[in-house]
Amino acid sequence: MWWVFFLSGMFASALLIIIGIRVRSARARARTDKLRSLEWIEGSKDIVYYLELEPVRRYRYVYAPLDRIMEPEHQISGLDNPELVFVRIHPEDTGRLYQMMNGELDFEQPILYRIKDSRGQYVWYEDLATPIYSSRGTLMAIQGVVRQVQERVEAQQYLEYRIAHDSMTGLYNREHFEILVSHYDVKEDVPAAIIVCDMDNLKQVNDNFGHIMGDLYIKEAAVLLSGMVSDNVMVCRVGGDEFAILVVGMSHYEVNHLVLELKHRVSHFKMERPDLNMDISLGYAYSEHSLQQMDYLFLEADREMYRSKNTKKLARA
Known part of the structure; x- marks a missing residue:
């Protein structure tokens, strides 16, 4: 009967190997899919971010294209210190950003503000922000997509000027x-x-x-x-x-x-x-x-x- 136990052991080993291969393949596909999604984000003109507010303000992630806004030496430190990013906000718009972080704005509406780019010029951006609340209703984080809308804002301002x-x-x-x-x-x-x-x-x-x-x-x-x-x-x-x-x-x-x-x-x-x-x-x-x-x-x-x-x-x- 020894050969029955031997074959059973061989079958179990083979099954574990097959399962291991499938698990590794699934993980590899997941990593590949994640990399592809990140490549798509990094190739986008939009900035995708996740800003934690509690227990400490910090960016969990910011994807592309930071090089338009921050110099390379500031991009990493800016993730841990959001104030470095806010320093680049136009002085007239900083209050709106802090209102957003305090949950005092209507998140159903895009939030407009100007950011100084790496050339020192202020450019209009639109922030499509989504608040994330705890079970107690506390605002814990904000995630969103920021896109440049300079041309649209200029066109709107020109139209408003012509009307008035x-x-x-x-x-x-x-x-x-x-x-x-x-x-x-x-x-x-x-x-x-x-x-x-x-x-x-x-x-x-x-x-x-x-x-x-x-x-x-x-x-x-x-x-x-x-x-x-x-x-x-x-x-x-x-x-x-x-x-x-x-x-x-x-x-x-x-x-x-x-x-x-x-x-x-x-x-x-x-x-x-x-x-x-x-x-x-x-x-x-x-x-x-x-x-x-x-x-x-x-x-x-x-x-x-x-x-x-x-x-x-x-x-x-």
Whole structure:
């Protein structure tokens, strides 16, 4: 009977060898598949990452293409110290990144921010982030895909600019002026003023020198008025030869000083360019509160402007 046990042992050994080969083959296929997946990721233009937040902030992995963002000597250390990556975020966008890590953003929406590349230029990226929570609801990690969207953002910014700006002068157009007025009339209460400016002599310039000179007349006025622009002062072209200046967050005294400065600039320009014969009639109105007052401010400023224009006509008569 010894030969029966011998054959049984031989069969068992062969079976173990076959199982071992299959296991090794399965592992080899898994490694090959993983390598192929990593090769696909590394060949991608997107950055795939997994950022652990607890117990310590660190990247578990970041795949391709870090060479666009970080110098080679910083790529490895950046995995253990996320702050090295955040240093490259545009200062205006860092708050958004920390909000993301605190779970304070809507993860259903792409997160946009700028990253300084290895050439020192800021480039727009879109982060499609997914939060990972513990069983207790604590945000433990974030995984996501980051892709460059510079061209898309530039195209969107250009479109938004074209929608909001006058093509001839580069100032805000009437549609954007109405949006701003509506905002301060309904949503935000601030001290506000509207200055209405109307160019004198445009008809005479067009009749005597042609519309090309008339367009130059308008453009020069726009340049003069744009010198008043600041965070509180928005200049808009609301008609052919009519401009409106929206002033917010300034006192009555400051607005009055602004109007005097504008009149001084017009007088100075008239002396420098007598060939254009430029003059601008203007009027303004002010209120400590903008809510439900913006239509009144525009009408009152417009009336004041026409009173100024008529006074000039009577003086020339």
